[in-house]
Amino acid sequence: MKRKQIIIILCVALAVCTAAITTQAFSAKTEKPTKANLITTVYEQSTAAEAETLNQAEAEAEGSTKEESSSKAESTTAAGQSTTAQQQTTAKETTTQKPAETTTEKETETKPAEISITLSITCKNAVQYGNTSVPQNGVILSSKTYTAEEGATVFDALKALCEKNGIALKYDKPYYIQGIGGLNEKDCGAGSGWMYRVNGATPMKAANKYILADGDEVEWYYVTNSKDN
Secondary structure (H helix, E strand, C coil), X not given: CHHHHHHHHHHHHHHHHHHHHHHHHHHHHHHHHHHHHHHHHHHHHHHHHHHHHHHHHHHHHHHHHHHHHHHHHHHHHHHHHHHHHHXXXXXXXXXXXXXXXXXXXXXXXXXXXXXXXXXXXXXXXXXXXXXXCCCCCCEEEEXXXXXXECCCEHHHHHHHHHHHHCCCEEEEEXXXXXXXXCEECXXXXXXXXXXXXXXXXXXXXXXXXXXXXXXXXXXEEEECCCCCC
């Protein structure tokens, strides 16, 4: 009885051992392709990672290139704008700059010398004659200084001072004076009228022909006859 049990136990043990060996062999066979597959998978993953890294590097490089190009373009645009602004400023300054002053022939010409004379207008003879329309002190214009260019005439001085002092001057032509200050020829008789003298002397020239000299004293005076002075 015991012997049979021992045999059965041994058979069972043998079967178990056989089954175990068979399982191990099967496992060993199936492990090789699993490892190979694992190696392949790892390689593929590594390759994919490298490819992705490469793609990222290329993308970054491309982005950097675009940024550099954009930066260069912006720099070029800014430089162009700066140059344009500078040109506009220069053009504006050139436009607004005053032209250089040039000396004209007139400026280089020597200015005529100036002379200074004195002139007065009196009518005392008309007052003595009885004319009441004139100043009764016998003075229409007290002695006034007149500055003129060299070559001025007695008529020039009379006309300028009458205009300056609001005194009416009536003349047919510059060489013949008809009236001064409202006192006209023949107002005090047929022989009455206006005459002038320079430095106390009566020139035998028309007023527009007598050239004045610096320091001359001119007096216009009214006469009622040939004897008045």
